[in-house]
Amino acid sequence: MRFLIAFAAVLGYASASAILPYGLGINAGDAQAAAIDATVAAQDHARAAVEGNLRANEAAVQWNTEAVRQAAETSRDINENAYWNGVAASQNVVAAAQSQAAALNGIAAARAGLWGAPIAPLAPVAAWGAPLAYGGLGIHGAALRAW
Template sequence: MRFLVAFVAVLGYASAGVISPLVLGVNPGDAQAAAIDATVAAQDTVRAIGEGQARAAEAAVLHNTEAVRQVAETTRDINENAYWNSVAAGQNVVAAVQSQAAALDGVANARVAQLTIPGVPLAAPYIAAAPVGLAAPYGLGLGAHAVGLRAW
């Protein structure tokens, strides 16, 4: 029974604490202080939300700036590699053409050497048969590159 009396007493005290402001009324100073506290808490919350949004926006801008920089750097590298690859390919083509021309020139010179008799010019049969004045400009000649191709 003592327990029951103690329980009722605690219950009465707790309910009196909750009901007393409604029955007795609130002190105007306490109400004004509570309103100021609520206003300050709301302002702090709004400020914290605004600061969080500003930090998020700044982080997004930094992230986007870094992404744009990386894309620009990658594009520059790709273009630079493509340029130097095309330069190398062009040089390889020129070298291949020069090698082919040198090979053809060597074959032509070898063929001329097979067809000529030492001491007799290759153009001698054509010069003898051609009218005067026509053999010199159109003769085959005797130089190192008399017949064949010239390399660049």
């Protein structure tokens, strides 16, 4: 579109400089100078249009580059958050399994203490001491403890 405008401007300047001497009786030197001025003006206009187009293209490239950078940074943040959320979830699963094992050990120790039956706890006997594991009374006088 800009090329068509520049072409129309050149055509207008050229036709005006070609017809003007006949209508006004201008000498050939003045007509030639007017034609040169019109050509230079048209070239300047075309050059300005091309430079404006180049500036617009450069701005578009910079905007696209920034948009791609922001998208990559957002994607990285999402992936990093997902990774750490997965790590936290797996740690929670391990903690829940350890709590369940501790509860089962407590039940086994309590049964061993109340009934006197040799039910072995899931953890090593050394964790409670020999009297508690084999039905003894322990520190508080009972085999049940709240830990």
